[in-house]
Amino acid sequence: MARKIGRFNIIKELGKGTQGVVHLAIDPVLQRHVAIKSLHVANLSNAVDTKDLLLKEARTISKMEHPNIVSIYEAGEDKQHNPYLVFEYVRGQLLSDMMKHKGIMSIKNALEFLKPAIEAISYADQQNIIHCDLKPANILINDDNSPKIMDFGIARVLSEQKSKTEGFFGTPRYMPPEYIREQTITASNDSYALGIILYEMLTGKSVFFGRDIKQIINKVLHEMLAPPSRFNSDIDAQFESIILKAIDKKLDNRYHSTTELNAAIDAYLEDHGTIVIQSSKQHDAAVEFLLRRMRRKKDFPALTESLFKINKMVDEDEKGFNELAGVIVEDFALTNKILKIVNSAYYRRSGGEVKTISRAVMMLGFDAIRSIAVSLILIDHLHDKSQAKQLRDRVVSCLYSGVFAKNLADKSQIKNKEEAFLSGIFHNLGKLLAIFYFNEESLEIEQIMEEENISEDNAATQILGVSYHQLGVAIAKEWGLPGYIVNTINPYNTKVNSKRLHLNNEEKIHAISSLSNELTGLIEDNNNSEDWRKKSVNLWRQYTTQLNLKDKDLVSLADQAKEDLIDLNSILNINMSKSSIIQGLTIDEAKAEDTHTQLTDENATVLNSRQNVSDGQAIVINPGEQTQDMEVEQTVDDPETILKDGIDDISAMLTEDYSVTDIFHLCLEVMHRAFKFDHAVVCMVNNKKNIMEGKFGHGINNAFLSQFQFSLKYKADVFHLALDKGMDIFISDTTDEKIIKKIPAWYQQIIEAESFIIMPVMVKNKAIGLFYGDRFKSNELIIKQKELKLLKKLKFLAAEALIKKYQR
Structure with a gap:
């Protein structure tokens, strides 16, 4: 196979047919991926006609500019005179493949994928262009779930209402009967195919299926399709009439064009108060406008960067574990909160106290720690900001939904409970951030919902231009959240999915996320007139079959989630006393029992995880516990405590199966946390190059790390002195005239730190590595004698790990 077509470099083959092939290629001039459709005319008897047909396709597509039609860039011939067309390359999947995976779809879900394609064909219709071969295999769904129509190879430009083709072109199952009989082409051809x-999308069934083309054609001409509502109860009479009119076998009874079909669907959506699904172009513009407003806020870029750093990491190997620990350790406050959570009652784990992030990742797993970090970053960012009551209420509800989802996943025996926890929290991300960034608009949305009695999605679309769910999906992608979270932000259709016998793991996570959020909503709306438990039964039963849940589980899991939320809040310190979710959970208990112990200081209530919260009271812990927590808060940053805890963790690891890299990462993490280094680096000897080189660190980037290296050939500087004598060297002020002469030139070129420590790792009196840490200002780095001894112990543990490795 030739590696070039024209100027384009071929990467791989995407598809092949009887007449030609489609390749993925790269344009070396514009540096972008393209799809190249080429024909091998040497193998064809009608080469001239084939070339003309390809050129006609190019001219047809070039007349259209629409976000849901694959764009053409250019046309040409290769050295063998084979014609080719160069198209935009669309990453994604064919609609035909997606339909096999999804099965029966709801009206809303089907239109989310197909409506923009209908609008694109309506646009072509208005240019008098008829596609003539619309089918699921000619519609690509890109990574943003937006359709792109391709293959206008047999398209026709209508100069009058009807025309005829010489011959038979297209895919019989999607051809209207009059075309099969007489090869008549009208604007109705495309609306029929779309119908x-x-x-097929709404019923999950392929129509007019046959053993051969003759049988298929016979079915197209004579077989009447059953009403789609027979297979999908989500379809009402009005929408069914739209479908049946689109696919009527008589031309005069059908929509005359795709424009008419599109108008009928728009009218239906408006009548039913459903979001009028926008074209991709309008939707993208609305989302981009909102994102631009958010990016202009001072805090949003930093929040995005923090979340993106953590979310882009993949749990593939020990490198992913160490990178995650490294990013978290950079934020000392986040580190301390995570360690409190993993050692709290909420995680109910055994095996001793976890004292370092690296150890936490190993003990609880990559996903668990990433979940805690991501949720803490978001919650810490939001819960104490402005719009206090409304926003705090929403944060508490999201947290409750997350712990409820995790308990549901545990009860349903789903493996990754952390996915459920995060999905439960982020399900209403769009609404949460709209309250924070667009507070006035969010209040207006609530007002419109009440005054006009319309759905929240419809109200949000009126005010913001997109629904809360669509905004949430856009932000989740901006933050690099995992695909399963992006998927669970979308609405879950219980009407359709409750009839399915089996759900895959991702679908179960979606169901759990939706259930936990819907139940949270019912609990928030609880009042004295009706217990939320009674209102929840019907909702609960729509999910229980696929999730292996029983009616008796509802109350116990909801109560357990409340206890977990209170346990979690002993660390998060959010004032939940007036939150709707806590009040909703306790309103019935308050009738039966009012045994709260009152404190003399205002109206605060002493609580443990089993007690209740009533209106006007604040969640606190008892005075003894509070004092203890305050002591922890005061001592958690004490270097001696951090070093001792780290030594305990590493000593425990050395009795288990470990990697040397893990041990060195853990040692550096402990040092970095204890002394809040501005830069912290681990170096190892490279015997081939005869250098000591930086391997990893904190507060650094790859460019810094690549420069942090020096020759092992002895020079009279502090680094070689440390290696030669095997001694730790602590410099409190590098600007001192006596000291500066001993600081090597390579160091002075890359670092401006005025105080640092070097700790060589020695094995058999030979330096095999070193730990380095610094502070920018002189005398900022203070290390007491006791702390130096503990640092030496850490360093010896690293050496012990190496020795044991060589002895294996």
Whole structure:
């Protein structure tokens, strides 16, 4: 296979047919991926006609500019005179493949994928262009779930209402009967094909299936399709009439064009108060406008960067574990909170106290720690800001939904409970951030919902231009959240999915996220007139079959989630006393029992995880516990305590199966946390190059790390002195005239730190590595004698790990 077509470098083959092939290629001039469709005319008897047909396709597509039609860039011939067309490359999957995976879809879900394609064909319709071969295999769904129509190879430009083709072109299952009989082409050809596609999406069934083309054609001409509502109860009479009119076998009874079909669907959506699904172009513009407003806020870029750093990491190997620990350790406050949570009652784990992030990742797993970090970053950012009551209420509800989802996943025996926890929290991300960044608009949305009695999604679309769910998906992608979270932010259709016998793991996570959030909403709306438990039964039963849940689980899991939330809040310190979710959970208990112990200081209530919260009271812990927590808060940053805890963790690891890299990462993490180094680096000897080189660190980037190296050939400087004598060297002020002469030139070129420590790792009196840490200002780095001894112990543990490795 030739590696070039024209100027384009071929990467791989994407598809092949009887007449030609489609390749993925790269444009070396514009540095972008393209799809190249080429024909091998040497193998064809009608080479001239084939070339003309390809050129005609190019001219047809070039007349259209629409976000849901694959764009053409250029046309040409290769050295063998084979014609080719160069298209935009769309990453994604064919609609035909997606339909096999999804099965029966709801009206809303089907239109989210197909409506923009209908609008694109309506646009072509208005240019008098008829596609003539619409089918699921000619519609690509890109990574943003937006459709792109391709293959206008047999498209026709109508100069009058009807025309005919010489011959038979297209895919019989999607051809209207009059075309099969007489090869008649009208604007109704495309609306008919779209009607068939919509029918298949809503019923999960392929129509007019046959052993051969003759049988298929016979079915297209004579077989009447059953009403789609027979297979999907989500379809009401009005929408069914739209589908049946689109696929009527008589031309005069059908929509005359795709524009008419599109108008009928728009009218239906408006009548039913459903979000009028926008074209991709309008939707993208609305989302981008909102994101621009958010990016202009001072805090949003920093929040995005923090979340993106953590979310981009993949749990593939020990490198992923160490990178996650490294990013978290950079934030000392986040580190301390995570360690409190993993050692709290909420995680109910055994095996001793966890004292370092690296150890926490190993003990609880990559996903668990990433979940805690991501949720803490978001919650810490939001819960104490402005819009206090409304925003705090929403934060508490999201947290409750997360712990409820985790308990549901545990009860349903789903492996990754952390996915459920995060999905529960982020399900209403769009609404949460709208309250924070667009507070006036969010209040207006609530007002419109009440005054006009319309859905929240419809109200949000009126005010913001997109629904809360669509905004949430856009932000989740901006933050690099995992795909399963992005998926669970979308609405879950219980009407359709409750009839399915089996759900895959991702679908179960989606169901759990939706259930936990819907139940949270019912609890928030609880009042004295009706217990939320009674209102929840019907909702609960829509999910229980696929999730292996029983009616009796509802109350116990909701109560357990409340206890977990209170346990979690002993660390998060959010004032939950007036939150809707706590009041909703305790309103019935308050009737039966009012045994709260009152403190003399205002109206605060002493609580443990089993007690209740009533209106006007603040969640606190008892005075003894509070004092203890305050002591922990005061001593958690004490270097001696951090070093001792780290030594305990590393000593425990050395009795288990470990990697040397893990031990060195853990040692550096402990040092970095204890002394809040501005830069912290681990170096190892490279015998081939005869250098000591930086391997990893904190507060650094790859460029810094690549420069942090020096030759092992002895020079009279502090680094070689440390290695030669095997001694730790602590410099409190590098600007001192006596000291500066001993600081090597390579160091002075890359670092401006005025105080640092070097600790060589020795094995058999030979330096095999070193730990380095610094502070920018002179005399900022203070290390007491006791702390120096503990640092030496850490260093010896690193050496012990190496020795044991060589002895294995």
